[in-house]
Amino acid sequence: MARLRALVSRLRAFARRDREEAALTRELAAHLQLIEDDLIRRGQTREDAARAARVAIGGVDQVREAHRDARSIGWLEDLRVDVVYGVRSFSKSRGLTLAAVATLALGIGATSAIFSVVYTVLLKPLPYAHDANSLVRLVAIMPSTNPAGGPPRRLDLGFSADEARTLRASARSLTGVSTVASSLLTLRGVDAAGHVTIGIVSPEVLGLLGARPALGRLLSSDPDQGAHEILLSHAGWLRYFGADPAVVGRTVTLDTVLGRRVGRDLAVVGVMPPAFTFPRVETSGWTLPLPPTGATTGVFRGRLLARLAPGVSLEAARAELTPIVRDLRQHGPEVTYELVREQDELVGPVRPAMLVVGATVAVLLLIACLNVTNLLLARALSRARELAVRAALGASRSRLARQALTDGALLGLVGGAGGLAVAAAALALFRILATALPRLDLTSSGPGWGGASFPRLEEIALDGTVLTFMATLAIGAGLVVGLASAIRASRTDPFGAMRATGTAARGGAGASSARRLLVVAQVASAMTLLVGALLLSRSLQHLLSTDTGYQTDGVTTFQVALPAATYPDARLLTFADILISRLRSLPGVQSAAYANQVPMVQLRDTAGGLWTTPDPTRKPQPDGGDARYVSRDYLPTLGIRVIAGRDFDERDGPGQPRVLLVNQALARRQFPDRDPLGVQVFLGRDTEPWTIVGVVADVRQFGLDAAPEPQFFIDGRQWSRGMPIFPAGPYFVMKATRPTASLVADLRALVQDLDPEAALFNVMPMATIVASSVARPRLYASLVGAFAVVGAVLAAIGLYGVLAFLVQERTPEIGVRMALGASRADVVRMVARQGGGLVGAGLLLGVVGAVVLARAAAGLLYGIRPLDPATYVIAVVAFAAVAAVAIVVPARRASRVDPLTSLRCE
Amino acid sequence: MSGGDRIALLQGTLDLIVLRALDTMGPLHAYALAARLAQVADAQLTLNQGTLYPALVRLEQKGWIAGRWGTTEHGREARYYALTAAGRRALKGETARWRRLAGLVERLLGDEA
Known part of the structure; x- marks a missing residue:
């Protein structure tokens, strides 16, 4: 007490x-x-x-x-004195202080911004559930059947309510087994009609996630009742109901439910709080799937989500589940199923990149710290005499060292405060870069189909954790940069420093070599970054210059939302046919077509696979080729070449002989030793034959870096297979001499004219769709590129500082040399040799660092090897050029030394 | 300061000595306190009078003594320190503790001899 x-x-x-x-x-x-x-x-x-x-x-x-x-408290008093002293001495040398603070602010800010991204994406628990780490997902994994090889593919094969029930009953290691799907649907009877993202879930999922409504109640767990209710997300409530507090009890009409085109009236039962954004940020609400009403309708399937039972490990759950699922899916496609953590699955695609970006920003911070260390060391050396005086007056060595550390920490804190601004700006920029896709939808009629192209983007912020990290980083960096001066100060010899003049008073050879080492480390780090940035940007260039197999110039794509209840497939096709014929008459439009999807859209429809023999009991094949339902001019509109045979033409259409086109990849895989033209094939369990009439050039369908997959093209009007062929509505493509933006008004008028209830959305240049498919590689290349440029500049400044200091230090010596007959060129050579030595050593070390970094980043590279020699040569040359400037300026200054003046100084 | 063993002796004990002096003499200012100590120690203990100040501030911060400005018999101002109730309790406890410690050390030294 x-x-x-x-x-x-x-x-x-x-x-x-x-x-x-x-x-x-x-x-x-x-x-x-x-x-x-x-x-x-x-x-x-x-x-x-x-x-x-x-x-x-x-x-x-x-x-x-x-x-x-x-x-x-003794140390507190000392600290106060040190801080006052430090502030006073820093405010005396404004230039140095500003440079140090700015450098640290840059390093700390960039690192904190990236930390907040990496932390949110990789480490932070999912926001919509307590103990989110125990949430698991069941995914299907299929070995790559691509002739070019590649990693196994993950499929989100859905599970039905029945299957979920079986799992719930038999799997003891899981609780709350639920199905979840996200679907783009048309909502009517609301303030702003349009396409909305609705989560189609099983009732268990809300309990699984511990959901509590902010208004009203959750969905009924009775399948029939729940399917006629809708629970709104906070965003949906704001957007479609203007945050109406009396929204509970209102009725809306949902048009398309995963391919089932029925107008379904839903009663609003509740609103969720803002934090509940599941399974996607743009989700506007949740409802239950319609229970199957008969054998003819498809069964709703969703992704399987569950929670590990308390105390059960992922491995144990996997072991238990494997035989159960094999049993359950014995009639399903031939794939293996694996239980994975929801969080891993969500962030898996960006994890390697995040680690690489994190590593590069750490290197940048290192360079910044080295730079400031160097500045402080130079300052300590030039103040050696002042330190000696303090020592002589009785300041202990530890006290002097502490002063140096305090100075560093002061810089760190001020730099950290500046870093806050840098981090905020960097995050804002990051968000813009990472959400490039949805921003470019010209109609902006609600969330675009791309959604956020980066997981958990909306959660990334400068929150408490990030600020704590930042403060720690600021003080840590401050202490690190002060360390060298502290060691230096603790060696202060009051008598030597007081007596000596010139070189000795500035700290002598030991300190100079420490500064040289720092510069070598800086050059090495900058070189590492430069190689990393070059590899990523060259990889991006390779991606962008990939021959996609289709034209994007002048091509515009868009979609039309139609009331599903009144538009079954047949009428939808008629509408689409009329629309494209009207489109062709628009001024500047050369051709128009539609398809179930355009390149880079990640929808898959195999149509049951393409076979050479009929089999009505055949199992669905998940890799049976990618089916395209297209209109006649689809291939020429996108400039996709027909290599052999013919394209669709006026001979084809409803009631005509059934014909299809295959791509080269499919021809190679299924007809390796014969001409596919004229061959009769069968789709899925369908027993009516189709004739192959043409072979189409391969295109990059699912990504610029994804090798072309087997594809076939059919006329949607020639086949009614019981399942809708446009689950997301048709994609329209048109080639025009006018830019996309100028077409929007015409398109809207045309669509409204055809059906006042129709709504135009997702109007986008094809080039944008392609560009946005490389949004992530571009983001990574931009980030690492920016870091590399900043790092190289910092390293060059560091190099310049040390050389300038060396020249100043050796001015008397240079004077003597010149007095003894050395020419100006000799002097320049001497300085350049010193600088060149430092740069050379740094570059050599940097290449080693770069090899390590490049190996780690190998998975992010496309079309370029991590040890690509040209990249290394370019990096070396580029850095050498920057370094040359940093060397030449002090070298020239040295050559202008006047022997007489310099000797007199001594 | 020199003579490490003397400092070691004073540490801890000076507080006790001050408490005891204030207990027997009533409120004292620092100079009087120093004079009292010199008198009792009978020149066995040489003490910078300034050394009292850290002890005084320590005791004051513990709440064992309280300082108040007053006037000496010669009309000079001085700060008088008086034992508080807590100080009186502490003195009892500290004295007992010191006795135990002294007894223990005494016994140990006796055993050694």
């Missing part, structure tokens, strides 16, 4: 030190007076008494110091 009280008193004493000091002064004066009085009474003179009083009390300053130590 007394100890706590004493601590509080000490803190108070620290806070009120001025008053405490004044009180002590008064008390000491009184004390001295009393001694004096006594001594005078005993017959001493006033002067003798005053001196004796001071001796008796033991030195006023010493008492003051001891009193301060006893009453307050």
Whole structure:
């Protein structure tokens, strides 16, 4: 108790030190007076008494110091003095301080911004559930059947409510087994009609995620009732109901439910709080799937989500589940199923890139720290004499070292504060780069189909964790940059420094070699970054220059939302046919077509696979080729070449002989040793034959870096297979001499004219779709590129600083050399040799670092090897060019040394 | 300061000595306190009068003594320190503790001899 009280008193004493000091002064004066009085009474003179009083009390300053130590917290007092001293000395050298603070702000800011991204994406628990780490997903994994090889593919094969029920009953290691799907649907009867993203879930999922409504209640768990209810997300409530507080009980109409075109009236039962954004940010609401009504309708399937039972490991759950799922899916496609953590699955695609970007920003911070260390060391050297004076006046070595560390920490803190601004700006830029896709939808009629192209983007922010990280980083970086000067200061020799002049006074050879080492480390780090950035940007160039197999110039794509209840497939096709014929008559439009999807859209439809023999009981094949339902001019509109045979033409259409086209990849795989033209094939369980009439050139369908997959093209009007062929509505493509933006108004008028209920959306240039497919590689290349440029500049500044210092240090020596007959060129050579040596050593080390980084980043590279020699050569040359500038300036200054002046200085 | 063993002796004990002096003499200012100590120690203990100040501030912060400005018999101002109730309790406890410690050390030294 007394100890706590004493601590509080000490803190108070620290806070009120001025008053405490004044009180002590008064008390000491009184004390001295009393001694004096006594001594005078005993017959001493006033002067003798005053001196004796001071001796008796033991030195006023010493008492003051001891009193301060006893009453307050010693190191806190020292720190205060150090801080005051540091601030004063920094404000005297503004240029150096500004450079150091700016460098640290850049390093700390960039690192914190990237940390907030990496932390949110890779480490932070999912926002919509407590204990999100136990959430698991069942995914199907299919070995690559691509002739070109490649990693196994993950499929989101859905599970039906029945299958989920079986799992719920038999799997003891899982709880809350649920199905989840996300679908783009048309919502009517709301303020802003249009396409909305709706989560089609099983009722268990809300319990699984611990969902609590902000308004109303959750969905009914009764399948029939729940399928006629809708639970709104906060975003959906804002957007479609204007945050109407009386929304519960209102009715809306949902048009398309995963291919089932039925107008379904839904009663709003509740609204969720803003944080619940599941399974996607843009989800506007949730409903249950319609229970199957008969054998003819398809069964709703969704991704399987569950929670590991308490105490069950992922491995144990996998072991239990494997036989159960094999049993369950014995009639399904031939794939294997694996249980994975939801969080891993969500962030898996960006994890390697995030680690590489994280590593590069750490290297950038390292360069920044080295730079500031170097600055501070230079400052310490030029202040060696000042330090020596302090040492001579009684400052202990540890005290001087502490001062240097305090200086560093001060810089770190101020730099960290500046870093906050840098981080905020960097994050804003990151968000723009990462959401490139949805921003480019010209109609902006609600969320685009691309959604956020980066997982959990909306959660990335400068929150408490990031700020804590930043503060730690700022102080840590500050101490690190102060360390070298601290060591330097602790070696202060008061006599040597006071006596010496010139070189010796500035710290001598030891310190110079420390600074050279720092520069070598900087050059090496910058070189590493440069190679990394070059590899990524060259990889991006390779991606962008990939021959896609289709034209994007002048091509515009868009979609039309139609009321599903009144548009079954047949009528939808008729509407699409009329629309494209009207489109062709628009001024500037050369051709128009539609398809179930355009390149880069990640929808897959295999149509049951393409076979050479009929089999009505055949199992669906997940890799049976990619089916395209296209209109006649689709291939020429996109400039896709027909290599052999013919394209669709006026002979084809409803009621005509069934014909299809295959791509080269399919021809290679299924007809390796014969001409596919004229061959009769069968689709899925369908027993009516189709004739192959043409072979189409391969195109990059699912990504610029994804090798072409087997594809076949059919006329949608020639086949009704019981399942909708346009689950997401048709994609329209048109080639025009006018830019996309100028077409929007015409398109909207045309669509409205055909059906007032139809809504135009997702109007986008094809080039944008392609460009956005490389949004992530572009993001990574931009980030690492920016880091590399900043790193190279910082390293060059560091190099310049050290060389300039060396020249200044050796001015007398240079003077002597020149007096003895050395030419200006000799002097330039001498400085350049020194600089060149540092750069050479740094580059060599940098290549080693780059190889390590490049190996780690190998998975991100396309069309370029991690050890691509040309890249390394370019990086070396580029850095050497920058370094040359940093060398030439001080070298020329050295050559202008006037022998006489320099010798006189000495 | 020199003489490490003397400092070691004073540490901890000075607080106790001050408490004891204030207990027997009533409120004292630092100079009087120093004079009292010199008198009791009978020149066995040489003490810078300034050394009292850290002890005084320590005791004051613990709440064992309280300082108040007053006037000496010669009309000079001085800060008088008086034992508080907590200080009186602490003195009892500290004295007992010191005795135990001294007894223990004494016994140990006796054994050694």
